[in-house]
Amino acid sequence: MKEDTLNKRPKRFGMVIDLDRCTGCGACMVACYAENNIPFKADESNKLDSINWMRVFKITNGKPYPHTEVCYIPMMCMQCEGREGDGHAPCVSVCPAVATDYDHETGVISQIYTRCFGCRYCMAACPYHARKFNWWDPAWPADMENYLSPNVSPRMRGVVEKCSFCYHRYQLARDRAYYEGRDEIAEKEYQPACVEACPTRAITFGDLNNPGHAVHRLKNSPNAFRLLEKLHTTPKVYYLTRRTWVRRAGDNYLADEHLNTARKRIIRQQGAVK
Amino acid sequence: MSKTSWIPEGVKRCSGRRFALGMAAVTAVLAWGVYAMFLVWYKGLNQTNMNDAYGFALWIWADLAVIALGGGAFFTGFLTYILGQEKLKGIINYAVIIGFICYSSALLILAIDIGQPLRGWFIFWHANVHSMLTEVAFCLSCYFAVLTIEFIPLILENPRLDRVPFLHHLSHNMHGIMAVFAATGVFLSFFHQGSLGGVTGVLFGRPFGYREGIFIWPWTFFLFTWSAAACGPCFTLLITWITEKITRKTLVKPDVKQLLAKISGWMLITYIIAKIADTIYWALVTAPSMGFTLMDFYSNNPVYGIWILIAEIVVCGVVPGLILITRTGRENAFLLMLSAFLAVMGCCINRWVMVLQVMAVPLFSFNEWYMYTPSWQEVATTILPVAYGVIVISLAYRYLPVFPQERELNPAD
Numbered sequence: 119m120k121e122d123t124l125n126k127r128p129k130r131f132g133m134v135i136d137l138d139r140c141t142g143c144g145a146c147m148v149a150c151y152a153e154n155n156i157p158f159k160a161d162e163s164n165k166l167d168s169i170n171w172m173r174v175f176k177i178t179n180g181k182p183y184p185h186t187e188v189c190y191i192p193m194m195c196m197q198c199e200g201r202e203g204d205g206h207a208p209c210v211s212v213c214p215a216v217a218t219d220y221d222h223e224t225g226v227i228s229q230i231y232t233r234c235f236g237c238r239y240c241m242a243a244c245p246y247h248a249r250k251f252n253w254w255d256p257a258w259p260a261d262m263e264n265y266l267s268p269n270v271s272p273r274m275r276g277v278v279e280k281c282s283f284c285y286h287r288y289q290l291a292r293d294r295a296y297y298e299g300r301d302e303i304a305e306k307e308y309q310p311a312c313v314e315a316c317p318t319r320a321i322t323f324g325d326l327n328n329p330g331h332a333v334h335r336l337k338n339s340p341n342a343f344r345l346l347e348k349l350h351t352t353p354k355v356y357y358l359t360r361r362t363w364v365r366r367a368g369d370n371y372l373a374d375e376h377l378n379t380a381r382k383r384i385i386r387q388q389g390a391v392k
Numbered sequence: 393m394s395k396t397s398w399i400p401e402g403v404k405r406c407s408g409r410r411f412a413l414g415m416a417a418v419t420a421v422l423a424w425g426v427y428a429m430f431l432v433w434y435k436g437l438n439q440t441n442m443n444d445a446y447g448f449a450l451w452i453w454a455d456l457a458v459i460a461l462g463g464g465a466f467f468t469g470f471l472t473y474i475l476g477q478e479k480l481k482g483i484i485n486y487a488v489i490i491g492f493i494c495y496s497s498a499l500l501i502l503a504i505d506i507g508q509p510l511r512g513w514f515i516f517w518h519a520n521v522h523s524m525l526t527e528v529a530f531c532l533s534c535y536f537a538v539l540t541i542e543f544i545p546l547i548l549e550n551p552r553l554d555r556v557p558f559l560h561h562l563s564h565n566m567h568g569i570m571a572v573f574a575a576t577g578v579f580l581s582f583f584h585q586g587s588l589g590g591v592t593g594v595l596f597g598r599p600f601g602y603r604e605g606i607f608i609w610p611w612t613f614f615l616f617t618w619s620a621a622a623c624g625p626c627f628t629l630l631i632t633w634i635t636e637k638i639t640r641k642t643l644v645k646p647d648v649k650q651l652l653a654k655i656s657g658w659m660l661i662t663y664i665i666a667k668i669a670d671t672i673y674w675a676l677v678t679a680p681s682m683g684f685t686l687m688d689f690y691s692n693n694p695v696y697g698i699w700i701l702i703a704e705i706v707v708c709g710v711v712p713g714l715i716l717i718t719r720t721g722r723e724n725a726f727l728l729m730l731s732a733f734l735a736v737m738g739c740c741i742n743r744w745v746m747v748l749q750v751m752a753v754p755l756f757s758f759n760e761w762y763m764y765t766p767s768w769q770e771v772a773t774t775i776l777p778v779a780y781g782v783i784v785i786s787l788a789y790r791y792l793p794v795f796p797q798e799r800e801l802n803p804a805d
Contacts, residue, residue, distance in 0.1 A: 233514060239447075247444060
């Protein structure tokens, strides 16, 4: 009964990242590597063929000193809901073998490594470059293999992988709740590794549908925005910043287009869809 | 009973020694491609210069291009068997062979391109009905089977094989029902050519490739089918011309070529009008709604300037289209072949931009354009189908009655 109850409450797990707090330290990336058994190359200077489920971008306002401002943007899979908000994310609808799917119970987009045959259509579809291909066989230094997480399966050469919001942590939290006779997991019971690792608490994670979760409130902040909203991918990762130039850098605007007007139009369109 | 030759009666072919020498040269190129192919299969896609930004690259372009150019088979078959253009029987065999080569090459390239080749069958087993690639895989495989069926009767017409009563009757009966296969081929081709257009057209996360459309089909779905029907026959004409130059013979009557060229010309000119309309709507409505202007896609990078759009639409679309629909243009052998060449180039440019430029365009204001140069392994495996095509055409020309008008046009043989 309890298992059924747990499964019958649809959630929309999402993230809110406060860019004004992010220092670009990269702790989230390191935590992600360790948590998810992400392999790395001896030379990681070419980021276009290295695997990183989360990557921190550095952007500037383009102004000369002393007016220069810097912002760091951590980017991972945006767990998009698609144009109609029905789970037809850019990557999900194109995968020819249903190797990636939208879980309507959690809002997390899965990746089935043993079903993926490496056509990379999902990578072509993703505007965030969140999907990474295993160009090489995964390899770790010999003694490091002893420290791989038993909860996450390593991926083989020739398949695509991406951020799963540490879904295994959700499974563990749910199992624990079931064992303890609870039919709901608490907000803090399921937090991805990057959230826990962030020293400035820039990343907040939870159920966007749950008014009791912090993300529910934060996503409605006037300073909240999502990346490339105009493409109508409907991401579940939100960003916060008070800086207008950062919000403008998060999307593409025509020269005469005002940021707030454009955003209001998008929100109106998405509201109409839902 | 005298021994029947392997070479069709009444035609002249080069000596076996000369043929073998020519084959050896092409086989060397083929071997280079095969070596690269096994290297990719053994070591993985790290042998390419693709990366996470360029997941689709040279191979997917080659796939799209050869399938479009192989479209001459389905469209010529449609004209010959369904619309009853009997005159085109002078070239239909060759169109089928070229189509067979193109489609088998496309399947081979796909087998090299996927990261887990042994799982290729998952596309059929775990099929996602929402994916354009699924539709491509099903229609492509089915149409390749149809092309094989269309090719078999021609193979059975080899003089030696034709002596076997069963094979003779099989070939005869297959010819009798070829209209059914031609119709099936047209149906399948319409969908997979369209689906290949849909592969990019549905990518709503990629403003350069995304197009609106009707129901589930973006405009590129129809444009790809249309352009394949227009440019495929031009490719058939071009290869026929090259074959004639190499063999130093006229193999197809000029009126046959001109009829095919005329139909291609009208297809091309109507296609290019639709393409211009599509481009205008995309530039003025679709792209701006996503925050992009037309020139955002054609500036700030070392390769993709507005020249590529002009080359595709004007130089390789409007110009050959206008030449092919005029009698004087068609009757001039040089202009005819120049137009066919330009149309083929236009189709290849279209497939190139719809694959590689889509990947190259940066989507964030803080990103640069993504540039890509293929590795030698990618180049070799892309040339591999060309060598394979030359070998198949050489064997077919030598041993099969590919051109029914050859004897009449070359009586000295």
